[in-house]
Amino acid sequence: MTQVLEVTNLHKAFGGIKAVNGVSFTVNEGEILGIIGPNGCGKSTLFNCILGQLEPTEGSVRLDGRDVTNLRPSELNRRGVSRTFQLLQVFPELSVRENLILAGQEHEGSMLSRFFGARDAGLSGKADQMISFFKLGHLIDEKAGGLSYGQQKLLDAAMAFMAGPRLVLLDEPAGGVNLTMLGDLKERLRAINAEQGATFVVIEHNMDFVMSLCSRVIVLAEGKVLAEGTPAEVRANPAVIEAYLGH
Numbered sequence: 001m002t003q004v005l006e007v008t009n010l011h012k013a014f015g016g017i018k019a020v021n022g023v024s025f026t027v028n029e030g031e032i033l034g035i036i037g038p039n040g041c042g043k044s045t046l047f048n049c050i051l052g053q054l055e056p057t058e059g060s061v062r063l064d065g066r067d068v069t070n071l072r073p074s075e076l077n078r079r080g081v082s083r084t085f086q087l088l089q090v091f092p093e094l095s096v097r098e099n100l101i102l103a104g105q106e107h108e109g110s111m112l113s114r115f116f117g118a119r120d121a122g123l124s125g126k127a128d129q130m131i132s133f134f135k136l137g138h139l140i141d142e143k144a145g146g147l148s149y150g151q152q153k154l155l156d157a158a159m160a161f162m163a164g165p166r167l168v169l170l171d172e173p174a175g176g177v178n179l180t181m182l183g184d185l186k187e188r189l190r191a192i193n194a195e196q197g198a199t200f201v202v203i204e205h206n207m208d209f210v211m212s213l214c215s216r217v218i219v220l221a222e223g224k225v226l227a228e229g230t231p232a233e234v235r236a237n238p239a240v241i242e243a244y245l246g247h
Protein backbone atom coordinates (compact mmCIF):
# COMPACT_ATOMS: atom_id res chain seq x y z
CA MET A 1 0.00 0.00 0.00
CA THR A 2 1.39 3.42 -0.96
CA GLN A 3 1.60 5.94 1.85
CA VAL A 4 0.66 9.44 0.77
CA LEU A 5 1.09 11.16 4.13
CA GLU A 6 3.19 10.17 7.11
CA VAL A 7 3.01 12.22 10.30
CA THR A 8 5.59 11.23 12.91
CA ASN A 9 5.68 12.25 16.55
CA LEU A 10 4.23 15.69 15.90
CA HIS A 11 4.20 18.15 18.78
CA LYS A 12 2.90 21.70 18.99
CA ALA A 13 2.96 23.67 22.21
CA PHE A 14 1.51 27.13 22.81
CA GLY A 15 3.37 28.24 25.92
CA GLY A 16 2.46 25.60 28.48
CA ILE A 17 -0.42 24.14 26.42
CA LYS A 18 0.51 20.94 24.59
CA ALA A 19 -2.09 21.25 21.82
CA VAL A 20 -0.58 18.36 19.82
CA ASN A 21 1.43 15.96 21.93
CA GLY A 22 3.26 13.27 19.96
CA VAL A 23 0.81 12.37 17.19
CA SER A 24 1.80 9.80 14.55
CA PHE A 25 -0.32 8.39 11.75
CA THR A 26 -0.24 7.56 8.06
CA VAL A 27 -2.70 8.06 5.23
CA ASN A 28 -2.72 5.50 2.43
CA GLU A 29 -3.42 6.23 -1.21
CA GLY A 30 -7.13 6.23 -2.00
CA GLU A 31 -8.15 6.28 1.66
CA ILE A 32 -10.68 8.50 3.44
CA LEU A 33 -9.32 9.02 6.94
CA GLY A 34 -11.46 10.70 9.60
CA ILE A 35 -10.03 12.59 12.58
CA ILE A 36 -12.44 13.20 15.44
CA GLY A 37 -12.18 14.28 19.04
CA PRO A 38 -13.73 16.60 21.60
CA ASN A 39 -13.41 20.40 21.32
CA GLY A 40 -9.90 21.58 22.01
CA CYS A 41 -8.27 18.16 21.53
CA GLY A 42 -5.90 19.57 18.90
CA LYS A 43 -7.54 18.73 15.55
CA SER A 44 -7.13 22.16 13.96
CA THR A 45 -3.62 22.60 15.33
CA LEU A 46 -2.67 19.22 13.86
CA PHE A 47 -4.11 20.22 10.45
CA ASN A 48 -2.34 23.56 10.55
CA CYS A 49 1.01 21.92 11.36
CA ILE A 50 0.59 19.45 8.47
CA LEU A 51 -0.36 22.26 6.10
CA GLY A 52 2.53 24.57 6.95
CA GLN A 53 0.31 27.15 8.64
CA LEU A 54 1.93 26.49 12.02
CA GLU A 55 5.46 25.38 12.78
CA PRO A 56 5.51 22.15 14.79
CA THR A 57 7.59 22.20 17.97
CA GLU A 58 8.84 18.71 17.12
CA GLY A 59 8.17 15.89 14.66
CA SER A 60 7.95 15.47 10.91
CA VAL A 61 5.51 15.41 8.01
CA ARG A 62 6.28 13.43 4.86
CA LEU A 63 4.40 13.54 1.59
CA ASP A 64 5.02 10.62 -0.77
CA GLY A 65 8.11 9.76 1.25
CA ARG A 66 9.60 13.28 1.06
CA ASP A 67 10.06 15.49 4.08
CA VAL A 68 7.70 18.48 3.80
CA THR A 69 7.86 19.64 7.43
CA ASN A 70 7.65 23.44 7.65
CA LEU A 71 7.10 23.99 3.94
CA ARG A 72 4.88 26.99 3.26
CA PRO A 73 1.21 26.34 2.38
CA SER A 74 1.75 27.60 -1.19
CA GLU A 75 4.64 25.16 -1.69
CA LEU A 76 2.57 22.28 -0.28
CA ASN A 77 -0.23 23.30 -2.62
CA ARG A 78 2.12 23.08 -5.57
CA ARG A 79 3.06 19.58 -4.42
CA GLY A 80 -0.57 18.53 -4.49
CA VAL A 81 -1.87 19.22 -0.99
CA SER A 82 -5.13 21.12 -0.88
CA ARG A 83 -7.52 22.04 1.90
CA THR A 84 -10.92 23.44 2.74
CA PHE A 85 -11.48 25.70 5.72
CA GLN A 86 -13.97 25.59 8.58
CA LEU A 87 -15.08 29.02 7.42
CA LEU A 88 -15.93 29.17 3.75
CA GLN A 89 -13.36 30.55 1.35
CA VAL A 90 -15.54 31.06 -1.72
CA PHE A 91 -15.59 34.47 -3.41
CA PRO A 92 -19.20 35.66 -3.09
CA GLU A 93 -19.09 38.11 -6.02
CA LEU A 94 -17.73 35.54 -8.48
CA SER A 95 -19.76 32.86 -10.24
CA VAL A 96 -19.48 29.17 -9.44
CA ARG A 97 -17.37 28.60 -12.55
CA GLU A 98 -15.10 31.59 -11.83
CA ASN A 99 -14.52 30.36 -8.27
CA LEU A 100 -13.41 26.99 -9.61
CA ILE A 101 -11.08 28.50 -12.21
CA LEU A 102 -9.57 30.72 -9.54
CA ALA A 103 -8.97 27.70 -7.29
CA GLY A 104 -7.18 25.97 -10.18
CA GLN A 105 -5.03 29.04 -10.81
CA GLU A 106 -4.07 29.28 -7.17
CA HIS A 107 -2.97 25.69 -7.25
CA GLU A 108 -0.64 26.62 -10.06
CA GLY A 109 0.83 29.25 -7.80
CA SER A 110 -0.66 32.29 -9.45
CA MET A 111 -1.63 34.46 -6.51
CA LEU A 112 -1.95 37.27 -9.07
CA SER A 113 -5.25 35.67 -9.98
CA ARG A 114 -6.60 37.08 -6.73
CA PHE A 115 -5.96 40.58 -8.07
CA PHE A 116 -6.65 40.18 -11.75
CA GLY A 117 -9.71 37.98 -11.54
CA ALA A 118 -10.44 34.54 -12.87
CA ARG A 119 -8.85 34.35 -16.31
CA ASP A 120 -9.47 31.07 -18.03
CA ALA A 121 -5.87 29.81 -18.49
CA GLY A 122 -7.20 26.54 -19.90
CA LEU A 123 -8.88 25.64 -16.66
CA SER A 124 -12.50 26.02 -17.73
CA GLY A 125 -12.64 22.44 -19.05
CA LYS A 126 -11.54 21.16 -15.66
CA ALA A 127 -13.99 23.53 -13.95
CA ASP A 128 -16.84 22.13 -16.07
CA GLN A 129 -15.77 18.62 -15.11
CA MET A 130 -15.90 19.52 -11.40
CA ILE A 131 -19.23 21.31 -11.87
CA SER A 132 -20.69 18.20 -13.39
CA PHE A 133 -19.02 15.93 -10.83
CA PHE A 134 -20.35 17.94 -7.89
CA LYS A 135 -23.73 18.36 -9.63
CA LEU A 136 -23.55 22.15 -9.65
CA GLY A 137 -24.53 22.48 -13.34
CA HIS A 138 -27.73 24.39 -12.64
CA LEU A 139 -25.74 26.96 -10.65
CA ILE A 140 -22.79 27.43 -12.99
CA ASP A 141 -23.27 31.18 -13.62
CA GLU A 142 -24.77 32.03 -10.24
CA LYS A 143 -22.75 34.23 -7.91
CA ALA A 144 -21.36 32.07 -5.11
CA GLY A 145 -22.72 34.52 -2.53
CA GLY A 146 -26.26 33.76 -3.71
CA LEU A 147 -26.00 30.01 -3.11
CA SER A 148 -27.34 28.31 0.00
CA TYR A 149 -24.79 27.52 2.70
CA GLY A 150 -24.85 23.81 1.80
CA GLN A 151 -24.31 24.58 -1.90
CA GLN A 152 -21.38 26.81 -0.96
CA LYS A 153 -19.87 23.94 1.05
CA LEU A 154 -20.22 21.72 -2.02
CA LEU A 155 -18.52 24.41 -4.14
CA ASP A 156 -15.79 24.76 -1.51
CA ALA A 157 -15.12 21.00 -1.68
CA ALA A 158 -15.13 21.09 -5.50
CA MET A 159 -12.58 23.94 -5.37
CA ALA A 160 -10.27 21.85 -3.20
CA PHE A 161 -10.37 19.04 -5.76
CA MET A 162 -9.96 21.40 -8.71
CA ALA A 163 -6.29 20.70 -9.26
CA GLY A 164 -6.69 16.93 -9.04
CA PRO A 165 -4.53 17.06 -5.93
CA ARG A 166 -2.67 14.23 -4.32
CA LEU A 167 -4.21 14.85 -0.91
CA VAL A 168 -7.16 16.97 0.27
CA LEU A 169 -7.69 17.93 3.90
CA LEU A 170 -11.31 18.81 4.66
CA ASP A 171 -11.88 20.89 7.77
CA GLU A 172 -15.41 20.29 9.11
CA PRO A 173 -17.07 19.97 5.70
CA ALA A 174 -20.42 19.07 7.27
CA GLY A 175 -20.55 22.01 9.70
CA GLY A 176 -23.81 23.94 9.37
CA VAL A 177 -25.01 21.92 6.36
CA ASN A 178 -28.63 20.72 6.36
CA LEU A 179 -29.47 17.02 6.15
CA THR A 180 -30.31 16.91 2.44
CA MET A 181 -27.16 18.74 1.41
CA LEU A 182 -25.17 16.60 3.84
CA GLY A 183 -26.32 13.50 1.96
CA ASP A 184 -25.29 15.13 -1.35
CA LEU A 185 -21.91 16.14 0.02
CA LYS A 186 -21.20 12.66 1.38
CA GLU A 187 -22.32 11.01 -1.83
CA ARG A 188 -20.09 13.30 -3.95
CA LEU A 189 -17.08 12.81 -1.68
CA ARG A 190 -17.54 9.06 -1.83
CA ALA A 191 -17.81 9.19 -5.61
CA ILE A 192 -14.67 11.28 -6.08
CA ASN A 193 -12.86 8.82 -3.85
CA ALA A 194 -14.14 5.76 -5.70
CA GLU A 195 -13.97 7.07 -9.25
CA GLN A 196 -10.84 9.20 -9.13
CA GLY A 197 -8.98 7.48 -6.31
CA ALA A 198 -8.82 10.79 -4.40
CA THR A 199 -7.18 10.54 -0.99
CA PHE A 200 -8.49 12.71 1.81
CA VAL A 201 -8.50 13.42 5.49
CA VAL A 202 -11.63 14.79 7.15
CA ILE A 203 -11.81 16.60 10.48
CA GLU A 204 -15.38 16.60 11.65
CA HIS A 205 -17.63 16.99 14.66
CA ASN A 206 -20.54 15.25 12.99
CA MET A 207 -20.04 11.68 14.17
CA ASP A 208 -22.55 10.06 11.80
CA PHE A 209 -20.98 11.82 8.83
CA VAL A 210 -17.47 10.59 9.73
CA MET A 211 -18.56 7.09 10.62
CA SER A 212 -20.45 6.61 7.38
CA LEU A 213 -17.88 8.28 5.09
CA CYS A 214 -14.48 7.20 6.38
CA SER A 215 -12.73 3.87 6.00
CA ARG A 216 -10.55 4.52 9.04
CA VAL A 217 -10.92 6.86 12.00
CA ILE A 218 -8.40 8.37 14.41
CA VAL A 219 -9.67 9.69 17.73
CA LEU A 220 -7.69 12.47 19.38
CA ALA A 221 -7.94 13.38 23.04
CA GLU A 222 -5.85 16.02 24.76
CA GLY A 223 -3.41 16.22 21.85
CA LYS A 224 -2.77 12.47 21.64
CA VAL A 225 -4.10 9.58 19.56
CA LEU A 226 -6.56 7.81 21.83
CA ALA A 227 -7.74 5.19 19.33
CA GLU A 228 -7.48 4.22 15.69
CA GLY A 229 -9.46 1.75 13.62
CA THR A 230 -12.49 1.16 11.44
CA PRO A 231 -15.61 3.11 12.38
CA ALA A 232 -17.02 -0.02 14.04
CA GLU A 233 -13.84 -0.62 16.06
CA VAL A 234 -13.72 2.98 17.19
CA ARG A 235 -17.38 3.04 18.19
CA ALA A 236 -16.85 -0.07 20.34
CA ASN A 237 -13.65 1.16 22.01
CA PRO A 238 -14.36 1.76 25.74
CA ALA A 239 -11.76 4.57 25.96
CA VAL A 240 -13.48 6.39 23.09
CA ILE A 241 -16.90 5.96 24.61
CA GLU A 242 -15.58 7.34 27.87
CA ALA A 243 -13.73 10.31 26.34
CA TYR A 244 -16.03 11.30 23.54
CA LEU A 245 -19.05 9.28 22.53
CA GLY A 246 -20.38 9.13 26.06
CA HIS A 247 -20.75 12.91 26.29
Ligand SMILES: Nc1ncnc2c1ncn2[C@@H]1O[C@H](COP(=O)(O)OP(=O)(O)OP(=O)(O)O)[C@@H](O)[C@H]1O
Pocket residue numbers: 014017018019037038039040041042043044045046
Ligand atom coordinates in the same frame (compact mmCIF):
# COMPACT_ATOMS: atom_id res chain seq x y z
N1 LIG B 1 -2.85 30.12 18.71
C1 LIG B 1 -3.05 29.52 19.88
N2 LIG B 1 -2.52 30.03 21.03
C2 LIG B 1 -2.71 29.42 22.21
N3 LIG B 1 -3.41 28.29 22.38
C3 LIG B 1 -3.97 27.74 21.29
C4 LIG B 1 -3.83 28.33 19.99
N4 LIG B 1 -4.49 27.54 19.10
C5 LIG B 1 -5.02 26.53 19.81
N5 LIG B 1 -4.71 26.64 21.13
C6 LIG B 1 -5.09 25.70 22.19
O1 LIG B 1 -4.68 24.43 21.80
C7 LIG B 1 -5.64 23.44 22.15
C8 LIG B 1 -6.10 22.70 20.90
O2 LIG B 1 -6.89 23.58 20.09
P1 LIG B 1 -7.44 23.19 18.65
O3 LIG B 1 -8.14 24.40 18.10
O4 LIG B 1 -6.36 22.60 17.84
O5 LIG B 1 -8.50 22.06 19.01
P2 LIG B 1 -9.69 21.47 18.12
O6 LIG B 1 -9.77 20.04 18.46
O7 LIG B 1 -9.50 21.86 16.71
O8 LIG B 1 -10.96 22.24 18.71
P3 LIG B 1 -12.36 22.54 18.00
O9 LIG B 1 -13.01 21.21 17.80
O10 LIG B 1 -13.07 23.39 19.00
O11 LIG B 1 -12.08 23.27 16.70
C9 LIG B 1 -6.75 24.18 22.88
O12 LIG B 1 -6.48 24.10 24.25
C10 LIG B 1 -6.59 25.60 22.38
O13 LIG B 1 -7.07 26.51 23.33
